[in-house]
Amino acid sequence: PAPGKKDQMFLLGNEACALGAIAAGSRFMASYPITPASEVMEYMIKNMDKLGSTIVQTEDEIAACMTAMGGVYAGVRGFTCTSGPGLSLMAESLSMASMAELPMVVIDVQRSGPSTGMATKVEQSDIDAACYNAHGDYAGIVISPTSIEECFYEIQKAFNLAEMYQCPVIFMPDLQQGLNKQSVPSFDLNRVPINRGKMMKEADLPELEQPHYFKRFELTEDGISPRTIPGMKNGLFLSTGLEHNEEGKPAEAPTMHVAQTDKRFRKLETVADNYEPFLNNAKYDEADVLVVGMASSRGAIEEAVAEFDQEGVKVNHLQLRLIKPFPAKQLQPFMDAAKKVVIVEHNATGQLTNLFKINMHKKSKISSCLKYDGNPFTKSYVKNAIKEVL
Template sequence: MQKRKDFIWKMGGQQGEGIESCGEIMATILAKEGYSLYSQRLFASRIKGGHTTFALRIALEQIMTVGESIDFLVALDQETVDMHGKEVREGGYIICDSKVNPDFSKYEGEPITCLAVPITETAMKQGSLLMRNIVALGMSVALLGFDKAPFRTAIAARFAKKAEDVIDKNLNAFEDGYKLIVEKRGEGDVDTLPVPEPKDQMFLLGNEALALGAIAAGSRFMASYPITPASEVMEYMIKKMDHIGATVVQTEDEIAACMTAMGGVYAGVRGFTCTSGPGLSLMAESLSMASMAELPMLVIDVQRSGPSTGMATKVETSDINAACHNAHGDYANIVISPTSIEECFYEIQKAFNLAEMYQCPVIFMPDLQQGLNKQSVPSFDLNRVPIERGKLMKEEDLPALERPHYFKRFELTEDGISPRTIPGMKNGMFLSTGLEHNEEGKPAEAPTMHVSQTDKRLRKLSTVAEVYEPFLNNAKHDECDVLVIGIASSRGAIEEAAAELEAEGVKVNHLQLRLIKPFPKEQLMPFYEKAKKVVICEQNATAQLADIFRINMPNKCKLHSCLKYDGNPFTATYVKKAIKEVL
């Protein structure tokens, strides 16, 4: 028996078989016990049926990826064995329901233990095929060497609203599953993780962190239309709206969602909407209007595979071009991408601040891997990010207006940012439309005014990279063999790949980009200049982020891309291979 630093457990079968429920029970208990976790659901774009897995990495220190080599694969069907058996490490286990007569022939002679276990038969002893997942949970607890007691408590709590016999049958199914493994390999014959020190931590979805961050930022108005993989943000806001005094509007489509949220923002509240790629496309004209009207509008875009409907449950970072340029005209906006689930909470608050400070649309772009998966994170500090509302005027500070003049809402200021009022403020009246306008908002087509207002809208973004930290800095060297730049959920895979390369003597600097637009050239240049090679990691086929670097940075011949667009997240092995190919 050995002490391990981490385990990776994966369960697979068909959607609707309770695989996610099994994984959630296990993860919830282990998070409370103090383990650091990262979970990942892979599922098809359908309600029921189709292959699905739930993977859980269990560790003592914080982890940023679900990892690669599986220690324990629990399969409810042959498809899971065929698709994921190759991921099992030496010394690992494949456990499959004997009901499907599993074929383990591929693994004969491999240092892997393959077990056919009567999962279905054991569940039916308790009277229901639906209990296969609870049998599998008992097996998994035995496989991982954890104490049964907290899991029994969790099962009883999960079915507390059911009849007493339902609770008893599920507890019996759990115990029977536990015994199946003990009988196969003996109790205590297992590598174990040390019991961790208690941690003040949370285990949550990135989408839940986004909603919590919006609440912490003072947002009390959301208008949205459901879309995978972003719907959980709205669902969480709906659950909490009565407690926090918020209003959530589910509109008929994404255009209405964007315009409704813009109306709330115009009225003075911190409003936002949430969508994914198809919805962002529909919002293009509305966002162009928000740029012209200088409305502090926030849009969350949880990126998924495209184009069009694409693969709604698979990850990509292929909305970069759309976020930066999908609206027409000389469109002034800010584009931000968080580097982790934890940053979904903190950076969304900063995004609300930036929207009001710079009076423009902000597109906040996590990806599906962050939005739909869970991670253990330190409990959030609600006071870390203060609310900043920029040049929002107080009524008592407004000078009296003389007819026929309005308040100069679009005043031509040196920094490009004008004083802002909201409807109802005495002496704060102005016009707001999508038309080009003068300083009071009145329609104006004079060439000089259009040039002045256009320059003003663009000029105000020049200081964003000075007030907002544009990237996560993991650079360890003054000069390096390779500078790796990632975006969104690629961070964990890059960090692990960099650590492996450092151990091999390669000097690796790593920056995880947050600010995409306006591009932080000045802040990136010191790292860029001192790197022999630069590798941009992104999940799209057209190197959208790398193209932005080619437009803005010198010495383009040192730029290389690490692209992945098969719908699955980056792994350390994939990133490491791409880096070694350019060295």
């Protein structure tokens, strides 16, 4: 049927990501082309002249990540975009961004792997890489949109989270979202206000007394330090990949390394309080099954759940947005209220399921619905998996 006169947009998920980055105030991107993520950079290039933006196509993903980090250090909302192979190359750079507390955004449009895998097929097998790939005690955030519409809104929140918590944020749609073109309600440009966190104003900075620098890495109670950018009078600090004191000067004293490491992790404790960790489609106080998915599996799960409703089977559904830090406290009540839990994911090793088993109580309830043939989930596939646990 004809859709009638609706205010809609027809676009790829990748285009929604790019448009969301623009709405978030980003005017700097450094990237290297890779399927299925290239359309993000192509959209930015197409519109850069209208926006006064700078888009840099680098020689590889390592350079892309480091160049974007340079932009972020200079004070702009910079980002890069890649897929699994490029994310692997960025591991060392992301670890440095964690140490230097740079608010870096990386879009990872997931495809089938490992290696170059199947570049045009869907998978959600970068979860472990996004959470653990960087070396050392790496403090970062990983989030995932649940729809093409959310590619626009949640990438804006990714930029906010990066600056609020001063750390890398990996934004993980999958290929089915990135390369799928569909109609969505026209976007509200004012729905997500820009939040730059503890960015200081030059007028508020106290005079520095030599030989001291600004305490860019101050040991604060909430773990988040005040931030300046180069050129601010009285905002001078040192920034490297080395462990440091509060002014950024290299420091290897055991007490300082412990204090700074604890600070970097302490600040992440409130992420789930300031970001909606999942889409809540749980209708029942007590459910036969709780189904949890991420990214593009949402549609198939919703169709399956609707049919179970008609059959009198109580199925609750959560679509996860926050992958790291894992929102165990927020998820536990829904697990407690269900007899069984099914995790729906596009990979062979149950990477999302493993996160649940590591972080949650009552692990015996948990089972997986896995699909790794490169094709999207269907209603019948999800429904059969739920019937098996019933």
